[in-house]
Amino acid sequence: MIDLKYLQKNFDEASAKLIKKGVDELTLENLKELFKTLKSANATLEEAKSEQNKMSKLFGEYMREKKDITELKAKVNEKKEEIVRLQAIAREAQEALELVALAIPNFPDDSVPEGANEDDNIELKKVLEPRKFDFKPKEHWELAQINGWIDFERGVKLAKSRFSVLRGEAARLERALINFFLDVNREKGFEEVCVPFINNSTMLQGTGQLPKFEDDLFKIDGEDLYLIPTAEVPLTNLYNDEILTSKELPILLTGYTPCFRKEAGSAGRDTRGMIRQHQFDKVEMVAITTPQQSEEIFEMMVDNASEILTKLGLPHRVIELCGGDLGFSAARTIDLEVWLPGQDKYREISSISNTRDFQARRAKIRYKDGKKNVLVNTLNGSALAVGRTLVAIMENYQNEDGTIEIPEVLKNYM
RNA sequence: GGACAGUUGGGUGAGCUGGCUGAAACCACAUCCCUGCUAAGGAUGCGUACGGGUAACUGUACCGAGGGUUCGAAUCCCUCACUGUCCGCCA
Missing domain, CATH: 3.30.930.10 (Bira Bifunctional Protein; Domain 2)
Structure with a gap:
């Protein structure tokens, strides 16, 4: 597997290397997009989870203090639905990326001579x-x-x-x-x-x-x-x-x-x-x-x-x-x-x-x-x-x- | 293949009456200190992956794997894999 961060940050350089190995630029462009999509999908998902975790932690406190939890519960349940949705998106992005990324060959060393066959x-x-x-x-x-x-x-x-x-x-x-x-x-x-x-x-x-x-x-x-x-x-x-x-x-x-x-x-x-x-x-x-x-x-x-x-x-x-x-x-x-x-x-x-x-x-x-x-x-x-x-x-x-x-x-x- | 038991961080190993446990303790490891002479003493740090941040730090996930229950699971339930023991079989 190639370093996707490197591909993202130095796209032109990375694609030049892979073209030497016969990978077409479109595939790489696609890969870069998939990587970006995954990252943002994960970011939103993680944020939602973070909020939900915080709310969940409150339950312990509420129980000890014998406070009413019905309102909190309703809020958490709402969040939960959102998370399920975001999770599906993130998973899809992950799978789509893997499908492409695992099929990309390694970068050749700079010293490797050009050539088709x-x-x-x-x-x-x-x-x-x-x-x-x-x-x-x-x-x-x-x-x-x-x-x-x-x-x-x-x-x-x-x-x-x-x-x-x-x-x-x-x-x-x-x-x-x-x-x-x-x-x-x-x-x-x-x-x-x-x-x-x-x-x-x-x-x-x-x-x-x-x-x-x-x-x-x-x-x-x-x-x-x-x-x-x-x-x-x-x-x-x-x-x-x-x-x-x-x-x-x-x-x-x-x-x-x-x-x-x-x-x-x-x-x-x-x-x-x-x-x-x-x-x-x-x-x-x-x-x-x-x-x-x-x-x-x-x-x-x-x-x-x-x-x-x-x-x-x-x-x-x-x-x-x-x-x-x-x-x-x-x-x-x-x-x-x-x-x-x-x-x-x-x-x-x-x-x-x-x-x-x-x-x-x-x-x-x-x-x-x-x-x-x-x-x-x-x-x-x-x-x-x-x-x-x-x-x-x-x-x-x-x-x-x-x-x-x-x-x-x-x-x-x- | 059948029966039972187990699977926790680099290792040993607690937790398993669900929230304060990403996880005690010990060992190993790293840095520093002391001592001096080859072995020992003290302090601190120390899981992995991904993301954010110049950084300190911080978010998410992971306690064999995958599902489920729940507001919340290492902890409860299901499936599978693996390991151990006994039985069967066999080089």
């Missing part, structure tokens, strides 16, 4: 030179077939399309990667946590998946529960509605979870292979920081994810997302894209975002700064997406006969 993203650097093959590198699904690593058909049978089964060495490699990632993260100071893979709607709203992106989520029938689309949800919301002390910050968390996404709207994209699945494993980093710390921690998280790829010997590049490609909650995002020789392109394998206080405002995560309660900054990033790493290893470490080498650092984990 991924074509306008900026490559910051490349790490590691892609290997030269003296044969035509295969795509991972061919390799999967040759090695018997991925059983796409039976995954579909068990669930539906976009589900798959890892077998044998691939299953072991998946597990090895998870352990390897968690270990590296822990060495960097992240506390390892193991969390529920199902969260309730309050938490999903806290991190921004709800209410706007409900279609992307798997919901548990008849319950107020959803399968998590990323560990960012449980990790960040670990501190939902809490007031932390400044001493505790920064809080660095890492956790492995499967992630469940409906992938609504990506029909036809990446249908082949396991680049885009309804269920995939991911090791996530989450940081809860003061506003002052968040920049430095952000850099650290990017470096960490990049280092992991480097340790695995996977060529990748670092991409700064432009305003138009930025996610809903993000103020700034850096993507890591790994080289896939079979596909002959770089593909996203990690996305590290600073949401500033956007999620904190929704999730009510604050810390005590002296006497004041201040919203924390929350950051999240993959380190890394496990399934895509597996794909990257398959394609980068393939031999001409389709067999696959295991990266050196993983040998202790297999």
Whole structure:
């Protein structure tokens, strides 16, 4: 949730920022009006209540002094009707505002480049030179077939399309990667946590998946529960509605979870292979920081994810997302894209975002700064997406006969 | 899933024969004082959210959530959620 007071006071500046992210000015104009309406509705309501409270307090006095209360009672009853009316108005204003406000994305940082979509993203650097093959590198699904690593058909049978089964060495490699990632993260100071893979709607709203992106989520029938689309949800919301002390910050968390996404709207994209699945494993980093710390921690998280790829010997590049490609909650995002020789392109394998206080405002995560309660900054990033790493290893470490080498650092984990 | 008990501020925990309780007390925390040496003593402050005010301060709401009764509810009633215990079931 954006800071509505800021929007109201610095409307032109705020709308300029949000336009960068593709929000039209009319929506913002509307939002500003709704906020104003709510404020005045609340003011009149509170005034009426104040009067009524004062009158009510008199009853105690009157009773003790044995005075006649019939007149007072009539007056209070009159006020009461007015309050009921004002209450309805205030509530309507509140609901109308929330409907719009919760659907407004975060402000991008000033440093975020202008741009409409991924074509306008900026490559910051490349790490590691892609290997030269003296044969035509295969795509991972061919390799999967040759090695018997991925059983796409039976995954579909068990669930539906976009589900798959890892077998044998691939299953072991998946597990090895998870352990390897968690270990590296822990060495960097992240506390390892193991969390529920199902969260309730309050938490999903806290991190921004709800209410706007409900279609992307798997919901548990008849319950107020959803399968998590990323560990960012449980990790960040670990501190939902809490007031932390400044001493505790920064809080660095890492956790492995499967992630469940409906992938609504990506029909036809990446249908082949396991680049885009309804269920995939991911090791996530989450940081809860003061506003002052968040920049430095952000850099650290990017470096960490990049280092992991480097340790695995996977060529990748670092991409700064432009305003138009930025996610809903993000103020700034850096993507890591790994080289896939079979596909002959770089593909996203990690996305590290600073949401500033956007999620904190929704999730009510604050810390005590002296006497004041201040919203924390929350950051999240993959380190890394496990399934895509597996794909990257398959394609980068393939031999001409389709067999696959295991990266050196993983040998202790297999 | 069934039965009973509970859910109060950062924590422990009173209040629950309805008004003077936004909430005692204790702990934690913050500032100051004393003392001097690492542990203790004293004073004051200290819930959250939103609004008004330069500020002191002040208004409204919140005692698990949502409804209801009442002029007035932490206190009474209803529904739901959660926690605990016993039973059932089970990794």
